[in-house]
Amino acid sequence: MTQSRPADAFQPGDVINNTYRIEALLGRGGTSDVYKARNVISERPMAIKVLKAEFSTNDDYLILLRREEEIREVRHDAVVRYSENHRMSDGRVYLLMDYVDGPGLDARMRDGPMSADDLLVICRRVAQGLEAAHARHIVHRDLSPDNIILRDGDPAQAVIIDFGIAKDTNPGAQTIVGNEFAGKYAYAAPEQLHGRTDARTDLYSLGALLLANFRGAPPRLGNNPMEIIQSKTRPLDTSGVPEPLKSLIDRMTAPEPDHRFASARAVLDFLDAPEDALLDEATIIPTGAPSALVAPPVAEPEIALAEPAPAMGQPVSATGMSTTTSPGTSTPPATGGPGASPPAPGAQAAPAPAPARRGRGGLMAAGALVVVSAAAAGAYVTGALDGLLGPAFPPANPYTLVLTHPAEGAPTAIGHVPGEEMRDQLAEGFTAQGGSADLTLSSGDIPASWDSDILAAMDLLAPLDSWQLAADGAHVSITGDTADPEVEGRVEAAFAEGLPGALDGTVDIALRDIFLDPAAVREILRDMADCGPLSLSGAGPAGFGPDDGLTVQGRVAETATRVGLFDALRAVAGDRPVVLDLDVRNHTLCLLDDHLPDAPPGGVGFDYTIGETGAPNPSDNFLVGENPVIDVVIPADMTDGFLSVSVMDVSGKVYHLLPNLMLEDNDVASLRAGRDGPVPVRVAFPVDPDRQEQRLVFTVQDNSLGKSEVVAIHSTEPLFDGLRPMEESAEGYAEALQRHAETNQALIQSMDRRLLVTQAP
Incomplete structure (x- = not known):
């Protein structure tokens, strides 16, 4: 699980769509976060992927999320099951999917190497899931250890997750992110780096991750893209891997796609009978052998018949250089020349061209040439000609x-x-x-x-x-x-x-400047701050170094400010990471933030209850039609002074809960009424048509949804001369605080606050 932050889209206890209660944050990604949730009706655990606010209106990322939803058509127990996308009232978009409880293969890798037997079981299970996806023309393109979960830790219950960058290979389908390349370099197939993907791409990634988990460490490919591209042209090092896992990985991760298994079904066939496949040498293509060295079988030699010799001085054509053969024997022609690469082990020689029919003179000339050529070849191999031709090194293409x-x-x-x-x-x-x-x-x-x-x-x-x-x-x-x-x-x-x-x-x-001046970043923060000052961290003594991240904390008035701030920082940060740990509020709360007193928390608590049921509501969220009931809890060590409680409403109004015309006495001693310890005081009540006395009752309306805040201020004397009206504008309350600021600053002991969020079901 990942630690929640105030700026996260959801917090534990939040109820989404009146159905899904957030339990924990599972992980953060570049464009989305994933939460564990529970259906409050069926009690079924779910996973929820939420696009970050800055991407929620970006059509490219919405297409990706819609594509991931469409993976629900792939029905297999080894493929995570998707449900559907939803958009919330604040614009956020999320995708529902099954929650798979268990460690990822990345976590297992951190624990050390896995056994070959377990990896063969995982390979079978994942190949079955890939077969189902490929049958729907879906290529995952990002298969890696963190995208395979072992349900309940069981290798036989491996599940493929995160098809967010999967490619639909049906005619006319689009690819959104990275053209054809998507995924992690360590497990990406070589052809992905050059803009090509098909089902064999997933097989390469599966083989690479199996090898990584066998070793207990991801492959090391290089320090930069060029080194990675170069390393991808070479076979993976499977030395020390036992059979049949070694041959399986070799066949899945051949650099050339044509040398791999042709399909997930072929992988499963191998797993069904690995002994037969290993014995059948014809099915084993030498790992890493260039395709040009895999030649068709040699044709049966023809018999050259003697013809009259060419006239004296007549040039002998190249086709006249073949040797004759006796019935039942053959002498293949010399292939290549100095420096030509020998065939790879197991590869067959190129077919001999049919010998031309020549006379005896031609045969003698041919024989002489063969002798001379053989001598030259010997001199070349032994290095006798290095002084003239230079040493013979194997060819490289690309060089x-x-x-x-x-x-x-x-x-x-x-x-x-x-x-x-x-x-x-x-x-x-x-x-x-x-x-x-x-x-x-x-x-x-x-x-x-x-x-x-x-x-x-x-x-x-x-x-x-x-x-x-x-x-x-x-x-x-x-x-x-x-x-x-x-x-x-x-x-x-x-x-x-x-x-x-x-x-x-x-x-x-x-x-370039080696260091980024924090002053330039703080100027951006000052210009864009719309809800109080923003803090900046991550810089060293000389500023932000090349690897230092920029972390910004604070509050902003709206999502648009957050998005604009991210773009502005990204423009100056270069390759440095940018983290915005921001609480998105609203203009009413931000206005009052500028005028509320600067005081420490005093330990006053807030208990929320759903009025219709009396059930506690540990989250800050209430849905349209619900009746929020609020109790403030006076801490045990607060025994004197005065307690003022107000709601700063999202609509731009302030409601004074204590004191008011119905609850005039806010003296702490009176509120305690002789009780010791923590004392709850109800300030917002449930709907009850039978009660006659006046009380403050709230019902969530659909015309003012968003964040409100309950604020409790403890002071040695009353904050104002007389009672404030039950309801007033945020501007009016801010002016009153400003008028009494100097006096109040000396009186105020503490201030506590808690959000109250209203939203559509």
Whole structure:
């Protein structure tokens, strides 16, 4: 459970739609919060996802919430069941769904590794749920440990939750957030990073999370997006994972979608008979093998028949270079050339082309060529030709290199380099600075001067506070920043004519303040405050550092102020998180906040009861038609002085509950009437048509809904000369407080207050 805050949409005890009583806050997200609630009629537990106020009128997020509601058409016990969306009178939108009681796989991961047997059970259960979703053309796209709950802690009762960014793959369906990419990098399939998703995307994520829970830790992919993209091209490390879980994860997380299981049904078939699948070598595609190396079976060789030799000096065509074969034998042609990659283990050789029919002379020439080629190949493999051709390194496509030099933390180098000299130079430089270098000697489609050009660009970037160079072949993207204007100008001038040598690409050098001045933030708070001062926290001695969050606390008069404040802070905060812990009130309460005395709380309590039933109402909320009954409770240590109680109503009026024409005596000693300990005093009464004496009775009307507040002020003498009217305007009461402010400040001992919220059912 997550600790509630005053600014949360709902508080424990709130009753929504006269049906769902909030019990706890389950978690906060970027756009929504999730609460545990209980249906007060059926006693059934529910979960409620509430869009944050600033997104409640944003069509994109409303579409997402509507799409999540439509997942209710997927009927399977392994998929959370959704109900419907609702909009409240204050504009907030929420979605009802089943509450699943149990730990998430993320919580289980924090407890340590899980057994392979439990993970196989979870895989079967989740694959069954995915099969049901995929049958409806729904791809989850964000499958991760925190989105799988183990009901009652049982792996066999795993439930998939949070389809909020699921994609409908039906023709014409739209994708709202992040185009095709959604989800968490650690568990996202490689094709998601390039804008493609289908059912196999969910299978990759399922395999990745199974591996993470087996290890007891999420995968480590890198320190920046380029490193992550590079790591996604490689198979996951499943060393040490027992069979059949290892083969299952390998097949689910192959970087190339075509090498994965084709569907959730195929995963279930594997789980039904893993021994058969492991024995059938034809079904096992080498993990990480490029698709070009998975070739069709070799055709039966044809028999070459001798033909007359070509005339002397006639050129021999390429097709004349095949060798003859005896019946029942075959000699495959040489494939590739120096530096060509051998087939992956288990991959079949490429089919031999049908030999051309040639004469004996052609055959002799072919034989000589084969001998020469074999000798050359031997020299190449042994390195005898390195002086002429250079060393043979495996090809890389794409040919990438990412160099990252952060302002704080260790620099990293990862990717491909064309030679040992560059590798050693980078490794020595980065490790000397406490960093790391993971570099692979590779050949590729790069200019001859590529290595020296990259090193020259690094030298130009050295004066910056932080920089990153990401190369894809000869195309390079450079970003960097500095707090020194002179350095910024010097580096930009160095790249003014373009990148060094044969490189091309973009250079973006930013001049930035390392620290954000709190004074600039406080100026925004002063300009936008409409319900008293707003406080700011999170800054260090020099201001807000790059990783410091901005937290604002206080009160605002309306939701629009909260949204505007968030936008204004987001514009100056950069990448820093912004947290608004604000109580949204109304203009009446805010007006009185400016005039109420500055006094400490005195321990006066407030008990609310629903007049029609007499049942206690621990929440602050009353629905249209209900009769709020209010008791103030005098604390045991308050034995003298005077107690004044008023309601600051949402309608802009103030109702004086004590003293008034019906309850004139507000002397604490009189109210106690000789009683010790806490003493309740009723100041707002239930509806009772049979009673004759006048009493103050409230009934919630639908023309003035929102937040009101009950305020109890304890003073040594009466606050005012004589009684205030039973009902007056907020402005009139504020003026009276202002007139008596100097006198009252000396008299007032304490002030206690509690909200009373009226809302539609």
